Amino acid sequence: MLVILSPGQGAQSPGMLEPWLDLDGARARMSWFSAVCGIDLVALGTTADAEEIKDTAVTQPLVVALGLLAADELGLLRSDGGAPADTTLSAGHSVGEITAAAVAGTLSPEAAIAFAAVRGREMAAACRLAPTGMSALLGGDEEQVLARLGELGLTPANRNGAGQIVAAGAMDALTALAANPPAKARVLPLSVAGAFHTSYMQPAQDALSVFADGISASDPSRLLLTNSDGTAVETGRGTVRRLVAQLTSPVRFDSCLAAMRDIGVRGIIELPPAGVLAGLVKRELKGVPVVAVKTPDDLDAARDMLTQQSGKTEDEHRPDWRMVVAPVRGTVSLAEVSEGANVGAGTPLGLVTSRREAVHLSAGYDGVLAEWLVVDGDLVDAGDPIARLYPTKTAIPDRGARR
Numbered sequence: 001m002l003v004i005l006s007p008g009q010g011a012q013s014p015g016m017l018e019p020w021l022d023l024d025g026a027r028a029r030m031s032w033f034s035a036v037c038g039i040d041l042v043a044l045g046t047t048a049d050a051e052e053i054k055d056t057a058v059t060q061p062l063v064v065a066l067g068l069l070a071a072d073e074l075g076l077l078r079s080d081g082g083a084p085a086d087t088t089l090s091a092g093h094s095v096g097e098i099t100a101a102a103v104a105g106t107l108s109p110e111a112a113i114a115f116a117a118v119r120g121r122e123m124a125a126a127c128r129l130a131p132t133g134m135s136a137l138l139g140g141d142e143e144q145v146l147a148r149l150g151e152l153g154l155t156p157a158n159r160n161g162a163g164q165i166v167a168a169g170a171m172d173a174l175t176a177l178a179a180n181p182p183a184k185a186r187v188l189p190l191s192v193a194g195a196f197h198t199s200y201m202q203p204a205q206d207a208l209s210v211f212a213d214g215i216s217a218s219d220p221s222r223l224l225l226t227n228s229d230g231t232a233v234e235t236g237r238g239t240v241r242r243l244v245a246q247l248t249s250p251v252r253f254d255s256c257l258a259a260m261r262d263i264g265v266r267g268i269i270e271l272p273p274a275g276v277l278a279g280l281v282k283r284e285l286k287g288v289p290v291v292a293v294k295t296p297d298d299l300d301a302a303r304d305m306l307t308q309q310s311g312k313t314e315d316e317h318r319p320d321w322r323m324v325v326a327p328v329r330g331t332v333s334l335a336e337v338s339e340g341a342n343v344g345a346g347t348p349l350g351l352v353t354s355r356r357e358a359v360h361l362s363a364g365y366d367g368v369l370a371e372w373l374v375v376d377g378d379l380v381d382a383g384d385p386i387a388r389l390y391p392t393k394t395a396i397p398d399r400g401a402r403r
Contacts, residue, residue: 017045
């Protein structure tokens with residue numbers, strides 16, 4: 001299994017688009033993306049200075065656009081390009097999840113750019129409502145770090161693995177954290193506009209939710225991991241709902257890394273602006289080959305990795321499991337299907353009933369129902385895992401009927 005990673009805001013730098021515009025058709029594609037989001041991404045990515053480039057409202061669509069440009073060069077946005085969908089998975093960090101959703105086939109490139117633009121604009125507006133920020137904590141005991149953040153009313157907004165937690169909240173609390181950090185932890189203030197992935201972003205989330213209702217989304221064609229808990233998202237609407245909820249929820253990239261380790265990934269490609277996630281991966285998934293696509297010169301190495309992946313047999317890289325997730329918030333009613341039973345694509349697995357609708361659950365592919373993760377009557381949120389399926393027609397030992 002090969003991972004396509006998409007970085008978030010914070011990885012950008014002035015002039016990062018410049019070398020990419022020499023590729024055939026790249027300037028035209030970026031001009032089209034500029035028209036979609038109403039921002040001159042070409043100028044922003046070539047001539048803008050460091051102060052302009054850190055503006056959340058414009059940086060987010062630029063980061064997504066550059067990632068999509070590289071993904072397109074690698075053939076990952078075409079159903080017949082890149083590596084086969086069943087041998088690759090997609091994941092992103094924060095705004096990078098939008099790029100990941102496009103690589104997974106859930107969002108069109110245009111929808112991804114528009115979503116990123118609205119997200120960035122509304123988050124920038126929310127940041128202006130109160131003096132907030134973010135600081136990275138490197139090292140220290142995790143329990144002690146989390147306890148100190150709790151004392152100060154700060155949120156662990158990013159849990160990145162490799163001994164890195166990002167705190168977010170009020171500036172006076174961040175100042176107190178820097179003055180008295182947890183034992184053996186180093187505090188590094190981040191150059192961001194506000195407290196992303198905290199309750200301070202609720203106004204932005206409310207606005208993005210209205211926009212998201214009009215987004216067309218398809219079920220992922222590639223395995224797509226979510227920042228919320230590292231599980232796979234099986235539906236297009238579930239993906240969009242999680243992208244919206246992400247604004248006020250912590251990024252659990254550590255959980256994504258743990259899922260990659262469990263799946264047994266054999267290679268990772270980080271799309272531009274690359275480097276930050278590659279560093280985390282090298283510390284957490286030692287020995288896994290990583291290609292960080294920082295400039296067009298790195299595309300050949302990424303293509304080589306994709307070619308090697310395409311040459312592997314499907315069984316060598318098929319994930320051990322995939323999730324059936326709740327499409328809406330509501331109460332679960334499960335079908336009478338025993339754990340260990342073979343299920344065909346489309347097999348009814350139950351209902352999730354909300355105040356407005358009852359949405360059917362079904363298997364998205366042939367497989368084996370390995371485990372129910374909820375019981376009848378449980379209340380679930382959109383995107384919560386309902387069942388674990390093995391994507392194979394070979395039965396596993398019957399573990400008894402669902403209780």
